[in-house]
Amino acid sequence: MSESTGKPVIELKDVKVYHHARTGGLFRPNIVKAVDGVDFTISRGETVGIVGESGCGKSTLASVLVGLQPPTSGQVLFHGKPAIKRNAAMRKQFGRSVSVVFQDPATALNPRMTIQDILTDPLQIHGIGNAASRAAKVKELLALVGLPQSAAEVTPSQVSGGQRQRVAIARALALDPDIIVADEPTSALDVSVRAQVLNLLSDLKTQLNLGMVFISHDIQTVRYVSDRICVMYFGKIVEQGTAAQVFDNPSNDYTKKLLGAAPSLLHI
Numbered sequence: 132m133s134e135s136t137g138k139p140v141i142e143l144k145d146v147k148v149y150h151h152a153r154t155g156g157l158f159r160p161n162i163v164k165a166v167d168g169v170d171f172t173i174s175r176g177e178t179v180g181i182v183g184e185s186g187c188g189k190s191t192l193a194s195v196l197v198g199l200q201p202p203t204s205g206q207v208l209f210h211g212k213p214a215i216k217r218n219a220a221m222r223k224q225f226g227r228s229v230s231v232v233f234q235d236p237a238t239a240l241n242p243r244m245t246i247q248d249i250l251t252d253p254l255q256i257h258g259i260g261n262a263a264s265r266a267a268k269v270k271e272l273l274a275l276v277g278l279p280q281s282a283a284e285v286t287p288s289q290v291s292g293g294q295r296q297r298v299a300i301a302r303a304l305a306l307d308p309d310i311i312v313a314d315e316p317t318s319a320l321d322v323s324v325r326a327q328v329l330n331l332l333s334d335l336k337t338q339l340n341l342g343m344v345f346i347s348h349d350i351q352t353v354r355y356v357s358d359r360i361c362v363m364y365f366g367k368i369v370e371q372g373t374a375a376q377v378f379d380n381p382s383n384d385y386t387k388k389l390l391g392a393a394p395s396l397l398h399i
């Protein structure tokens with residue numbers, strides 16, 4: 132797998148996201164430390180896997196990375212500059228540079244829009260190109276994710292689950308981002324197509340020199356795609372290193388437990 136290239140696109144420094152607990156009480160904390168002092172970087176050309184059990188803070192961390200969730204404290208740097216109080220121009224640049232692929236394409240894609248319109252939408256929102264260049268971009272995106280050109284004419288419900296996730300990936304690529312944050316991108320898919328979608332993400336990362344943050348509860352899936360792995364536990368990154376380091380020589384007890392409990396690739 133390729134090495135990281137250049138400086139971080141996004142850098143988190145001691146980021147904390149605390150919520151008021153939905154159900155506090157005498158023996159339950161009133162504050163949920165969803166993310167609790169995380170340092171993290173992502174650069175173009177690298178895939179960083181984030182793994183941990185349900186509730187450890189992975190999705191909250193993803194929300195911070197894509198700018199949807201402001202941290203309670205800590206710094207989010209975008210190309211080395213604070214991204215929290217960013218102005219409209221920076222917000223736009225951030226929106227183009229960092230995109231997201233969610234777990235379930237059935238809910239992430241508008242069921243009433245054609246795939247052509249879904250892929251044109253981000254270009255229109257950002258005022259990119261004209262009708263002809265947008266149409267050409269849609270063709271290019273469909274080819275990039277291995278969908279037939281005829282897919283443009285139909286709605287998401289008229290293609291398979293795996294194809295829907297390809298549409299979501301194409302949409303995430305529409306603005307030529309630097310970074311894609313993929314939050315459990317294969318968990319909602321049929322087991323038979325998970326490997327294809329993982330391979331597609333891996334190939335795209337190499338072909339386009341993307342930075343990819345790959346989030347999953349499944350350590351074997353994370354290993355399959357990641358150059359570097361961060362293990363999360365109760366809001367903290369308790370271990371990080373290359374896939375080989377984390378798998379062959381885990382130093383943290385929780386990582387050892389995760390590895391011990393990991394049955395088989397792509398089948399969870």
Ligand SMILES: Nc1ncnc2c1ncn2[C@@H]1O[C@H](COP(=O)(O)OP(=O)(O)OP(=O)(O)O)[C@@H](O)[C@H]1O
Nearest residue numbers: 150151152153163165184185186187188189190191
């Ligand atoms: N808005 C909120 N209000 C209160 N608690 C929240 C809120 N959002 C998340 N949490 C809590 O923060 C913790 C981390 O949640 P998060 O969804 O980030 O974990 P996760 O690792 O992505 O889990 P999953 O894989 O189940 O989605 C959980 O205990 C969750 O209940």
